[in-house]
Amino acid sequence: MTAIVIPLDPAERAAQSVAPVLIEGRGVRKTYRTRDGDVETLKPLDFQIRAGEFVSVIGPSGCGKSTLMKMVAGLLPISGGELKLSGKVVNGPQTDIGIVFQSALLLPWRTVIDNILLQAEIRGLPKVAARERADQLMAMAGLQGFENKYPWQLSGGMQQRVAILRALLHDPPVLLMDEPFGALDAMTREKMNVELQRIWMAAGKTVLLITHSIPEAIFLSDRVFVMSERPGRFAAVYDIDLPRPRGLDVMGSAKFAGYAKTLRAHFFAQGNLDAH
Ligand SMILES: Nc1ncnc2c1ncn2[C@@H]1O[C@H](COP(=O)(O)OP(=O)(O)OP(=O)(O)O)[C@@H](O)[C@H]1O
Ligand SMILES: [Mg+2]
CATH class of the missing domain: 3.40.50.300 (P-loop containing nucleotide triphosphate hydrolases)
Structure with a gap:
């Protein structure tokens, strides 16, 4: 598997410290x-x-x-x-945003690829582009060859990877x-x-x-x-x-x-x- 890893050099780390604020809370509180x-x-x-x-x-x-x-x-x-x-x-x-919950929350009647593409369906994203991106993500996560398996045919770790890829499909910044x-x-x-x-x-x-x-x-x-x-x-x-x-x-x-x-x-x- 080829990993696309871009290590942060010190200059990049310094640049990151002046990156724009993405999530900001001021006096955020909650009372149920x-x-x-x-x-x-x-x-x-x-x-x-x-x-x-x-x-x-x-x-x-x-x-x-x-x-x-x-x-x-x-x-x-x-x-x-x-x-x-x-x-x-x-x-x-x-x-x-992309959200990954505590359990993978995959739909058991859908294959791996269809679980990932659910994100695109919900958002009405173009199908061909979504499929291409899903393929890229699966390669990145070492899941090639598992597209047509069902969640119950995967290990727990692989299911979690699928859930993470589903959260990444629409390329959310957060x-x-x-x-x-x-x-x-x-x-x-x-x-x-x-x-x-x-x-x-x-x-x-x-x-x-x-x-x-x-x-x-x-x-x-x-x-x-x-x-x-x-x-x-x-x-x-x-x-x-x-x-x-x-x-x-x-x-x-x-x-x-x-x-x-x-x-x-x-x-x-x-x-x-x-x-x-
Ligand atoms: N819908 C709700 N109505 C009333 N109280 C709630 C509700 N949801 C959560 N709480 C209360 O708010 C507190 C925080 O809950 P929360 O789920 O955010 O905790 P947590 O830090 O994620 O805990 P854990 O580590 O167990 O997942 C709990 O004491 C819980 O009883
Ligand atoms: Mg919790």
């Missing part, structure tokens, strides 16, 4: 109204994510990570503050991923992490990844946002200064261990993050 009363889920959040950045959000279960992602996607209204995507206020479902690898075994998960880094570097996306795994967050991210328990707020933000592309061996480095120790300290007493 329930029959039993109001549930304050997110304290006012302030954040900026720049074009081309890979940002992970980690935090304890129930702190509001999925809520935040759904609000960025425009699938859930905010309760206060302002949320902008590409400079425009988010006030309804966004079309310029990719939102909510625990996309949560259901995978540790080894497949690491392979998928490498795969995601490759896709991100080759396709130049801005990624917001929600994860329970500290190593996954460090391995993939430019920055890691750490959330507190509900009502969630950003307790800390860490720059991950490791050269790209990152190989799995970086996980054995002293610098990686240092980041992991720092991040783990936030959750030490809570025991609700993945062990791997």
Whole structure:
């Protein structure tokens, strides 16, 4: 498989730090109204994510990570503050994004290619061009030859790759991923992490990844946002200064261990993050 990997040199990294802000929150908060009363889920959040950045959000279960992602996607209204995507206020479902949910959510009666092309059908994109792009993406993700298989004929990791490709088909500048690898075994998960880094570097996306795994967050991210328990707020933000592309061996480095120790300290007493 030929990978189109364009490593970021220091000059490019510097350029990225002045890239335009793509996702911006100012005082974004969320309170769910329930029959039993109001549930304050997110304290006012302030954040900026720049074009081309890979940002992970980690935090304890129930702190509001999925809520935040759904609000960025425009699938859930905010309760206060302002949320902008590409400079425009988010006030309804966004079309310029790709979303990958926790489970692959593939349609079992559709083949791999038809699951990926669903994105084009929903959006009414030209068929021939969509098919060409799907073929390119499948080659990039090492899925050639599986076009006509059904999801149940694939491994869990391959199904997740199909779900990611479906989210990439319309070439969205922003990719939102909510625990996309949560259901995978540790080894497949690491392979998928490498795969995601490759896709991100080759396709130049801005990624917001929600994860329970500290190593996954460090391995993939430019920055890691750490959330507190509900009502969630950003307790800390860490720059991950490791050269790209990152190989799995970086996980054995002293610098990686240092980041992991720092991040783990936030959750030490809570025991609700993945062990791997
Ligand atoms: N539709 C809803 N109505 C009322 N409360 C909700 C609703 N959805 C979520 N909540 C509450 O908001 C909080 C945050 O939920 P959310 O799904 O965003 O958490 P999370 O950080 O993604 O958790 P996990 O890591 O377990 O996926 C939870 O305490 C949950 O009970
Ligand atoms: Mg969640």
